[in-house]
Amino acid sequence: MKRFAIYGFLGSNMELIFTGLSSLLKGEFNLKGSVSLWMFFVYGLAVVYLEPLYHRIKDFPLLFRGICYCLMIYFIELNLGLFFINVLNIKPWYYEHGLYFLNVIRLDYAPIWAVVGILFEFVYKTLIKLNIGQGKNA
Template identity: 40%
Template sequence: MYGPILINHTNPMKTLKHFLIYGIVGLVLEVIYTGIASLLKGDYSMQGFTFLVMFPIYGLAVFLEPLHSKIRTIPWWIRGTFYLTLIWLVEYTSGLMLAIILGHCPWHYSDPLNINGLITLKMAPEWFLAGLGFEFLHDYLDKITI
């Protein structure tokens, strides 16, 4: 029964292309987000940043595609909450693995709502919206030929 969840497509090249697109989109959105955050802190250069190690982490969204296809009829707010929970799980787990492998996690949340510096509840709205945005990107990618 695990097959439909873990295997995205019968076409491995399509899976790879979607992985690459999700990775690139994730990096670009993170740079834009951090750039806007720096502007709001008074830095008019709007310097944005990301970590290259995030590329494969964002690319993992490809494995949510079959799940999205199965839950698309569920109300949007439940799907958004579900994606938020999955994103936090991936962010926490990948941060912990990077800390073990590299000796530190590239990101560290220090606000009062953080959990071990690896995730923060403060990011709930952003991750909720990112999960729902993923659905639109997934549907778009399925309609075009890459």
């Protein structure tokens, strides 16, 4: 549960920073970022999806691991995006610009998601070294 919360906070803040910096591309110098509170739970799911994936691919080359993380993130983004839209009738994210698929996946974000996956490895290994979310610290 602790790692779920840590991933949720890190991911949400990462998105807030990304959207804030992206405002510069629109000529908006206020660096206003935004993130849905739903994203806390989405990013928290790294415990369920990315941790087990890490253990299966950790011995493979960096590029391969980045591609695997990107594909897993796309899988999560597609399924949760369609769930939010079709079941809950909400749109925590909805892409209308760039190269997108079903308005829930930005294909041109592939390199970003690959890097996020590799950064996840560092965070995960650090949390394990600190014994966070294991045994009595769960």
